[in-house]
Amino acid sequence: MRALKAALWRLAQAVPVALMVVVLNFFLLKAVPGDMADVIAGEAGAATPEFMAQLRSQFGDDQPLPAQFIAYVKKVATFDLGWSFRYNASVASLIFDRLAATLLLMGLALLLAVLLGSALGVVAATTRQGWLRRLIGLFATLGFALPAFWLGLMIVVLFTLKLGWLPSSGLDTMGSDAHGWAYLRDVTVHLVMPVGCLAFSYLAMYIRLMHEAVRDVSQLDFVRTARAKGSSRRRQVWRHVVPNALVPVVTLTGVQFGALLSGSVTLETVFAWPGLGQLALAAVSSRDINLLLGLLFVTSLFVVVVNLLTEAVHGWLDPRIEHGARR
Amino acid sequence: MSVLSVEGLCVRYAGQQNPAVDDLSFSVEAGQTLALVGESGSGKSTTGFAILGLLPAQAQVRARQLAFAGQNLLGLSENALCAVRGGGIGMVFQDALSALNPLMTVGEQIAEAVRLHHPVSRAEARARALALLKRVRIAEAQRRLDEYPHRLSGGMRQRVVIAMALAGEPRMLIADEPTTALDVTIQAQILRLLADLQAEAGLALLLITHDLGVVAEMADRVLVMRHGRCLEQRDVLDLFNAPQHPYTRQLLAACPPVGSPV
Amino acid sequence: MNLPWRSIPLWLGALCLLAIGVAALAAPVLVGSDPLAMVARPYLWPGQNAAHWLGTDMLGRDLWSGLVYGARVSLRIGLEAGVCTALLGLAIGCLAGYFGGWVDNLLMRVTELFQIMPSLIFTLVLVIILGPRVDTLVLGIAATAWPNVARLARGEAQRLAGMEFVQAARVIGMSEARILWVHILPNALMPVLAMLAMLVGHAILTEAALAFLGLSDPNVVSWGSMIGAGRDVLRTAWYMTALPGLAIFFTVAALGLLGGALNDWLNPRRGGLQ
Numbered sequence: 065m066r067a068l069k070a071a072l073w074r075l076a077q078a079v080p081v082a083l084m085v086v087v088l089n090f091f092l093l094k095a096v097p098g099d100m101a102d103v104i105a106g107e108a109g110a111a112t113p114e115f116m117a118q119l120r121s122q123f124g125d126d127q128p129l130p131a132q133f134i135a136y137v138k139k140v141a142t143f144d145l146g147w148s149f150r151y152n153a154s155v156a157s158l159i160f161d162r163l164a165a166t167l168l169l170m171g172l173a174l175l176l177a178v179l180l181g182s183a184l185g186v187v188a189a190t191t192r193q194g195w196l197r198r199l200i201g202l203f204a205t206l207g208f209a210l211p212a213f214w215l216g217l218m219i220v221v222l223f224t225l226k227l228g229w230l231p232s233s234g235l236d237t238m239g240s241d242a243h244g245w246a247y248l249r250d251v252t253v254h255l256v257m258p259v260g261c262l263a264f265s266y267l268a269m270y271i272r273l274m275h276e277a278v279r280d281v282s283q284l285d286f287v288r289t290a291r292a293k294g295s296s297r298r299r300q301v302w303r304h305v306v307p308n309a310l311v312p313v314v315t316l317t318g319v320q321f322g323a324l325l326s327g328s329v330t331l332e333t334v335f336a337w338p339g340l341g342q343l344a345l346a347a348v349s350s351r352d353i354n355l356l357l358g359l360l361f362v363t364s365l366f367v368v369v370v371n372l373l374t375e376a377v378h379g380w381l382d383p384r385i386e387h388g389a390r391r
Numbered sequence: 392m393s394v395l396s397v398e399g400l401c402v403r404y405a406g407q408q409n410p411a412v413d414d415l416s417f418s419v420e421a422g423q424t425l426a427l428v429g430e431s432g433s434g435k436s437t438t439g440f441a442i443l444g445l446l447p448a449q450a451q452v453r454a455r456q457l458a459f460a461g462q463n464l465l466g467l468s469e470n471a472l473c474a475v476r477g478g479g480i481g482m483v484f485q486d487a488l489s490a491l492n493p494l495m496t497v498g499e500q501i502a503e504a505v506r507l508h509h510p511v512s513r514a515e516a517r518a519r520a521l522a523l524l525k526r527v528r529i530a531e532a533q534r535r536l537d538e539y540p541h542r543l544s545g546g547m548r549q550r551v552v553i554a555m556a557l558a559g560e561p562r563m564l565i566a567d568e569p570t571t572a573l574d575v576t577i578q579a580q581i582l583r584l585l586a587d588l589q590a591e592a593g594l595a596l597l598l599i600t601h602d603l604g605v606v607a608e609m610a611d612r613v614l615v616m617r618h619g620r621c622l623e624q625r626d627v628l629d630l631f632n633a634p635q636h637p638y639t640r641q642l643l644a645a646c647p648p649v650g651s652p653v
Numbered sequence: 654m655n656l657p658w659r660s661i662p663l664w665l666g667a668l669c670l671l672a673i674g675v676a677a678l679a680a681p682v683l684v685g686s687d688p689l690a691m692v693a694r695p696y697l698w699p700g701q702n703a704a705h706w707l708g709t710d711m712l713g714r715d716l717w718s719g720l721v722y723g724a725r726v727s728l729r730i731g732l733e734a735g736v737c738t739a740l741l742g743l744a745i746g747c748l749a750g751y752f753g754g755w756v757d758n759l760l761m762r763v764t765e766l767f768q769i770m771p772s773l774i775f776t777l778v779l780v781i782i783l784g785p786r787v788d789t790l791v792l793g794i795a796a797t798a799w800p801n802v803a804r805l806a807r808g809e810a811q812r813l814a815g816m817e818f819v820q821a822a823r824v825i826g827m828s829e830a831r832i833l834w835v836h837i838l839p840n841a842l843m844p845v846l847a848m849l850a851m852l853v854g855h856a857i858l859t860e861a862a863l864a865f866l867g868l869s870d871p872n873v874v875s876w877g878s879m880i881g882a883g884r885d886v887l888r889t890a891w892y893m894t895a896l897p898g899l900a901i902f903f904t905v906a907a908l909g910l911l912g913g914a915l916n917d918w919l920n921p922r923r924g925g926l927q
Contacts, residue, residue, distance in 0.1 A: 084766045095782050205662075205913060209854065209905035211861050214880055214898035221891040285489035292445055292484075293504040293555060294477035297469070303503070307494050319768060326773030330862045348777055348866050356778050363771045371769070383539040384493055 074375055078368050085364045089357055090136050094129070096353050145358035150350040155358035158343060163362070165235055166339035170328050172255065173262035174317070180263070181270025182306075182313065188271065189278035190301050200271060207268030212327050216261045216334035223257060230257050233336035258335040265327045273316055277309035284308070311382050318374030322367045392461060393418035394563050394595035395442070395480075399455035402434070402441050402619075411437045411450070413619040419563065424589065424596040426606045426627070428642070429616035435599045438616075439565045442597075443480060444472050460562065478508040481556030483585075485568040487548035491540035497524070497551050498536035504558035523554040527584060546577035553584065563595040564588075570605065582608060603642060607631060615639050660918075666850075666911030673904055677724035688722035688874060689714060696890055710879075710893050711886055719874055720900050726875040727901070730790055730860045735853035737795035742802020743838070743845050749803070750810025751837050752829075761807070764800045772797040773862060780868050787870045790863065794856050802845055802852070809841040847919040850912030854905040861901050876901050 120126045127135070139146075145155040188200035224232035231237065236250050281287065282305055290304045317324075332341025340359060347355040379385040395418060402412040412434040419425045427435040441452045442464065457464045459479055464472070476482075484490040492500055501520035505511065511519070517536070524532035527550040540548055549569065556564055566585060570578040586609060589596050598609055606613055606627065614624040615636065622636040634640045676683060693705050695713040700706065707717040749760035767775075776793040783789040813819055813836065822832050857876075863869060864877025865884075876897040883893030 080762070081765060081769060084762065085769065088766065088770070092778055092782065097782070201913075205909040206902075206906055208851075208909050209858075209902050211858055211865075211880075211898060211901055213862060213865050214894070214901065217880070217884060217887060217894050218891075218898070221887060221895075225888055225891070285484065285486060286492040288445060289482075289484060289490045289552070289555070290492070290503075292443060292476055292482040294473045294475075294507045294559060295503075296473055304492050304495075308492070311494075322769055322771040325771040326859075326862070329771075329773050330865060333866065344774060344777060345866055348781065348868055351781060353778070353781060356774070356781065360770060360774045360778055363774055364769050367769045367771060382494060384541050 070379070071376070074372055078372055082365060082368055085361065085368075086137060086140055087133075089140075089361050089364075090133055092360075093136070093353075093357055094132075140361070145361060146354040148347075148352055148355040148358075150346060150352040150355060155355050156362075158355065159340065159358055159362050162339050162343055163366075165337060166328060166332065166341065169255075169258055169262060169332065169337060169339060170324070172259045173266060173328075174324070176259065176263035177266035177270050178313070178317070181267045182274045182310070184267075185271045185274025185276075186278055186301065186306060186309075188275045189282065190297075190305075200275075204268045204271040204275075207264065207271070210265070211330075212261060212265035213330040213334050215264065216257070216331050219257055219261060220334070232257065235338055258331060258337055261334075262327055262331050265331070266324060269320070270313065273313050274309060277312050278305055281305045281308045307381070311378060314374055314377050314381060318371040318378075321370045321374075322364070325363055325367070393458075394421050394460060395419045395597070396456060396458045397442070397454060398457075399453075400438065400441060400457060401451075401453045402437050402446065403451045403453075405449040405451065409619070411619050412441065415614075415616075415619075415621050417614050417621075417624060419595040419597055421562065421595050422589065422593045423612070424598055424610045426598045426600060426610035426613045427616060428600060428603065428606055428613055430601055433616040434619035435601075435616050436567050437619075439482075439567050439597065439599050442565065443476050443482065445476075445482075474508070477504055477556070477559040477561065479559075479561055480563045480565060481559060481561040483549075483553055483556050483564060483566040483569045486572050487545065487552045488540060490552055491548060493540060496537050496539055497543070501551070501555050501558055504555045508559035519558070520554070523558055524551070526557070526588070527551070527554045529554075545573050546580060549573060549577075549581050550584065553581075553588070557588065561594070563597065565597045565599070567599045568601070569598075571600075571602070578605075585609070615642070660914045662910040663914035666907040666909070666914065669903060669907035670911065673724055673907070674728065676721050677728050680718075680721045680725055684715070684718035684721050688718040698890070699892055699896070707896060708892060710882070711890070716893065716896055719879055720876070720896060723874050723876040723879055723897060724900065724904075726787070726870075726873045727857050727860060727877070727904070730787060730794070730875070731853045731857035731904075733791045734794040734798070734856035734860070735849055737791060738798040738852045738856065739802055739845050739849055741795055742799035743806045743841060745799065746803035746806025746808075747810045747833060747837050747841055750807035750841075751814050751833055753811070753814070757807075760803075764803050767797065768800040770797070773859065776859065776863065777866070777868060780863065785863075785868045785870055787873065790860060790868075790870065791856075793863075794859050798852065798855060798859070802848060805844055805848065806841045809844055810837050813837050813840050843919055847912070847916045850908045850915060854908035854912070857901060857905055857908075 117126075125132070143156045145159070147153075148155050148158055151158055184200050184203075188197050191197050220232040223230045231254050235254055236242075236247065237254075240247075240250060242250050278301075287300055287304055290300045295303070328339070329341035329344050331337070332339045333345040336342065340363065344356065344359055346352070347359065397418065398416045400412055400415040401410055403410040415434075415438060417425060427438060429435045437446065437450075440446050441450070442457065442459075444452070444464065444467075446452060452465070454465060459475060462475075464475065467475070491497075495503075498517060498520050501523055502513070502516035505516040505519045505523075506513075509516075509519075521532055521536055524535055529535050529547055529550050535543065535547070535551075540551070543551065549572075553569075564585075569585065570581050573581060582605060585596065588594065596609075598605070600606060610627045612624065613627050613630045615622045615630075615638070617638055622638055623630070623634075625635075630639065631643065634643055680688075691713040692715050693702065693709050693713050695709055695711050697705055697709040697713075699708040699716075701708060705715050705717065707715075707720065709715055710719065745760055745764065749757040749764075775797045779793040779796055780789055783792065819832060819836050822836060827835075860869075860875060861877030861880065864875050865881045867881060869875055869878040869881075879897035880894050880901075883890070883895075883897070887894055
């Protein structure tokens, strides 16, 4: 019961943020030079002023701003995100068709990066070997500096063009009718490079986060208590420091999720991954602002959802968070 | 033979001119309480941490002798030290809230201390943790076992810390300002608890405090410290009746007369 | 507090940046006036021709000139966007942290909103609406990168607002605006400055990503747009992609080293665990 109440409370808190996303999106839409009628007229080649006026009243562009806003909110509430003229399809369906591919890519990459990055961060923060600490630190600095999409292109050169080991584009082999294990294997082979590359680009952040968190937690009194009761160093680190250090790392994953998504967008275009990033590229190249705004809206809501999830994990990790209500 | 015997203890932090502890010598017998008294920064806590090797790496610890139950602590490997920490000498800290891991239940933390020093099953460790909570007279011990530290009151938390210090069945306790962070009434309870536990098990107690009222109530012997040095070391009655060092007299003058209601 | 003069990362980062900066400034002297001029046979690989030691691109333009001129654009956008990000974040964070109450509440909700919007897509939208030019790129990058700075500055401002010298200033009747200007801003500036190198690095990377996605000022060449152009011939001439990427990597790595060293210096920490 308390858990349900807490969940509802969190959900309620997310509503104003979601509303602000809607408002901002509306204003961005209005800030676009030209309106829908111009776009259609452009597509059609030429249009008479009468036809334009008719279109405008059809789209409600001749209404006062507040009325337009209400109409917009009504549409958004039913997930009507408008029409993409580039694809000649509804924006919502375009996006939801590709959401799963992005989720798969990001989920796997995040999992890898969190596990490996946290482990390296712990090692960096606790090792007595100065060279090892510096090496991991250097690795994190370099990881920050490598543009993910460029790294992607370079490993395509190496593994696809030179060595011919891995496929460089798509989620599966086009035209292949494999299914079952064979299909799974096909997808896995296609996943190796995009996931590895994206995970690498996230890695630096997690190394740094975990390194700092472990360093901070190590200074806390309860670690000394653990030592005073006879815990070995390894036990102090893994039983007492690491669980406490994971708390801020989880929270920051939620907060930074919007930024993490950016890495995925550029990398997807490198590997022709059939996800949101490719959609974004298509929208940019054809200046399809409807599609792009739809993407912005859906991904923002997505980040809100991820935030809710990480908060739930946070509450589960840290008993001091009294299930939402206080904070 | 003394439980703990310290001779010529010196602690120096790298890059600092003056030693934090300078040529300190004392010993503690079973069943006896030695109070280390001094203002903050006098080196008394450093002394307590130095005995168990709990100081950061920048601290250089030297001594002519630092022996627990006849065993030289300074030469010990990290593994052997781990056995002494909690198993031979238990430690009670000042701020019980920060001394407890916020993510582990009270029971888990005490049971961990039990299992570090006794090869027992989880269930047995939990049973012993419960017994320890009862021994430090926590109300509703069974229920507290699964509570997290932040749910307990300050006095209860300090009892948990004491229970944890006792989990390895040590022969000696080092209590670093065990009551400073507590309300006055709770202070008296905790001190009485410490005294009772000491009497029950014949523990040697090294009590680190700045509070001469606590000293008068608990200590058999007193060592007055300032700037890392020992000013005088006497039986508690002698000290209160005839303080020799002018600094001790100052300390006594700044403190309400012994026996007056606190 | 003394600068850690013996810090190797600090020197390495600073020297690299100095070299890149000088090369960018001295571009006309170094490589002539026009990086877009077709000067040799196209598809010359690096090392094939001594006159064009880094080779030429698919239109026969000298890649070394392109890189040096690209540095001007990438560094300029990086610096301008980094500084704008810092100023924007500093202003919002200081206001929120100093005034607290509803001002803080409102500004932090806005900060949250900007943090939630996926930054790259948001920047794409802004740049497309405004049209891709150097100044709109700067604006688009800064408009999405400031929330982290604001959070940092807010924390500092909150801490400072509670301190005695600020209380004292209020007691003697100093106006709020003046207190902000004289006491809060300069003190909150230091930690933000330590972040600046990272912000510039982030901006350079974002510009490159935007250019790669096809959103760059068509009138100038940046490292990102070189990568984007090189991608089409990745199969036959991958050096055209590799070289500008390396330039970005070295620049941002140098910024990272410098930023890390500055950060350690301004926010020192002791090592803890035994």
